[in-house]
Amino acid sequence: MTGRAISTPPERLAFYALGGGKGHFMRVLALIRAVHSLAPGVKTLMVVPDRLLELARRFGLAAAAPPCRDRQGLATWLDDRLSEFRPDGLVVDVFVRGVLGELGLCRHLPPRVLLGRSLHPEYHRMVRGALQDYRAVLWAEAAPAELRDPLRVDPVVVVQELLERERARHDLGLSPDLPAVLAIGTGSTRSQQRLLERLAFVPQLRLFSTELPACDQVVSRIPAGSWLLAADVVVSAAGYQSYHEIVQAGVPAVFVPQRRQIDDQAARAQGRLGFAPRASWRVAATPEELAGAVSELLVTGTRADPVRFSGAEQAARHVLKTLS
Structure with a gap:
C-alpha cells in the first residue's frame, strides 16, 4: 500500500x-x-x-x-x-x-x-x-x-495483491492444461457440501472453506481473493467481500445470492449497488441455473484486466x- x-x-x-x-x-x-x-x-x-x-x-x-x-x-x-x-x-x-x-x-x-x-x-x-x-x-x-x-x-477489500495465474494454479495444485472452477464457501457446512456436489461435473474444482475438512478439492486459505486469477470461472454468493474481490480480479463469475436479513445480495449480484463486474458474469438461483451458467462461462466467458480497489x-x- x-x-x-x-x-x-x-x-x-x-x-x-x-x-x-x-x-x-x-x-x-x-x-x-x-x-x-x-x-x-x-x-x-x-x-x-x-x-x-x-x-x-x-x-x-x-x-x-x-x-x-x-x-x-x-x-x-x-x-x-x-x-x-x-x-x-x-x-x-x-x-x-x-x-x-x-x-x-x-x-x-x-x-x-x-x-x-x-x-x-x-x-x-x-x-x-x-x-x-x-x-x-x-x-x-x-x-x-x-x-x-x-x-x-x-x-x-482485504486482498491487495493477486497471485499471477501460473503461480496461483501451482499453489492450488491445478493442472495448467484443464479449465478450473474456484468456489468460495459461505453459509452452513451443509450448504457448502451441496455446492461441492453440484460442481462435481467441472474438470477441476477448488472450494475455499474454513468450515469443511481439507481434501483435494477443499482448501482452507483465507481470504480466497489472492488466488482468483487461477480460475476460469468463480462461483460465489454475493456477500460484500467475495463479490468485490471477484470484481477486482476481473474473472468470469457465477453469483448465487443468499437471502440475508439486512444485506441485499440479489441487488449486488445484479450490479445495482455501485460496482458491476467488468468480466462475464451470471446470476443463478437454482442448481440447474448454476450448472448451466458455469458450463456456459467455461466456454464463452471473457476476463477483464484486474483493478485495485x-x-x-x-x-x-x-x-x-x-x-x-
Missing part, C-alpha cells in the same frame, strides 16, 4: 466487528491493515465474536470477544474493555443490532466513525437517527438517500484524520 503517512495520528483505536458473518471481520481487517500502513505506531483492538477470535489472532491482531449476547451484558462488557484500552476513537462496521442496541447503552463511548455498505432500505431508515452521534459516516458501496452526507470510498486506504485516511 502506498501513500503519505499521517503526521499526527491517534494513539489507540478500537474497531467494532461483532456482526455475524466474516464480511464484517474482513472489512475491519482491511481497514486495520491500512491504518497500520499509514500510521505504524497506532495501537488497535478488534472486537469480534468468539468464533472469530482465533482467526483474528492468526492475522496477528489484538482482539477481544464478549462472553455474552444480551444487550446490557454486551454494553457492560464493551464499557469495561474500552476503559481498559482507552482508545481515542471507535470505528464501527455497520451492524444494525449493535448500532441500535448495545452501543446505545454504553456509558462512555469515545468519538466514533461508522464504516457502512448497502443494506435493505428499511434498515437505513432505522439507523439514520443513531448515526447523528457519529463524527463521520464512511460508505463503501452505493449510498442511500436516507443517509445525510456520507463520505464515499471505494470497496474495502483503494477503499481501505481511503477509509483509513478519513478515520485517522477524524479521530486524531
Whole structure:
C-alpha cells in the first residue's frame, strides 16, 4: 500500500466487528491493515465474536470477544474493555443490532466513525437517527438517500495483491492444461457440501472453506481473493467481500445470492449497488441455473484486466484524520 503517512495520528483505536458473518471481520481487517500502513505506531483492538477470535489472532491482531449476547451484558462488557484500552476513537462496521442496541447503552463511548455498505432500505431508515452521534459516516458501496452526507470510498477489500495465474494454479495444485472452477464457501457446512456436489461435473474444482475438512478439492486459505486469477470461472454468493474481490480480479463469475436479513445480495449480484463486474458474469438461483451458467462461462466467458480497489486506504485516511 502506498501513500503519505499521517503526521499526527491517534494513539489507540478500537474497531467494532461483532456482526455475524466474516464480511464484517474482513472489512475491519482491511481497514486495520491500512491504518497500520499509514500510521505504524497506532495501537488497535478488534472486537469480534468468539468464533472469530482465533482467526483474528492468526492475522496477528489484538482482539477481544464478549462472553455474552444480551444487550446490557454486551454494553457492560464493551464499557469495561474500552476503559481498559482507552482508545481515542471507535470505528464501527455497520451492524444494525449493535448500532441500535448495545452501543446505545454504553456509558462512555469515545468519538466514533461508522464504516457502512448497502443494506435493505428499511434498515437505513432505522439507523439514520443513531448515526447523528457519529463524527463521520464512511460508505463503501452505493449510498442511500436516507443517509445525510456520507463520505464515499471505494470497496474495502482485504486482498491487495493477486497471485499471477501460473503461480496461483501451482499453489492450488491445478493442472495448467484443464479449465478450473474456484468456489468460495459461505453459509452452513451443509450448504457448502451441496455446492461441492453440484460442481462435481467441472474438470477441476477448488472450494475455499474454513468450515469443511481439507481434501483435494477443499482448501482452507483465507481470504480466497489472492488466488482468483487461477480460475476460469468463480462461483460465489454475493456477500460484500467475495463479490468485490471477484470484481477486482476481473474473472468470469457465477453469483448465487443468499437471502440475508439486512444485506441485499440479489441487488449486488445484479450490479445495482455501485460496482458491476467488468468480466462475464451470471446470476443463478437454482442448481440447474448454476450448472448451466458455469458450463456456459467455461466456454464463452471473457476476463477483464484486474483493478485495485483503494477503499481501505481511503477509509483509513478519513478515520485517522477524524479521530486524531
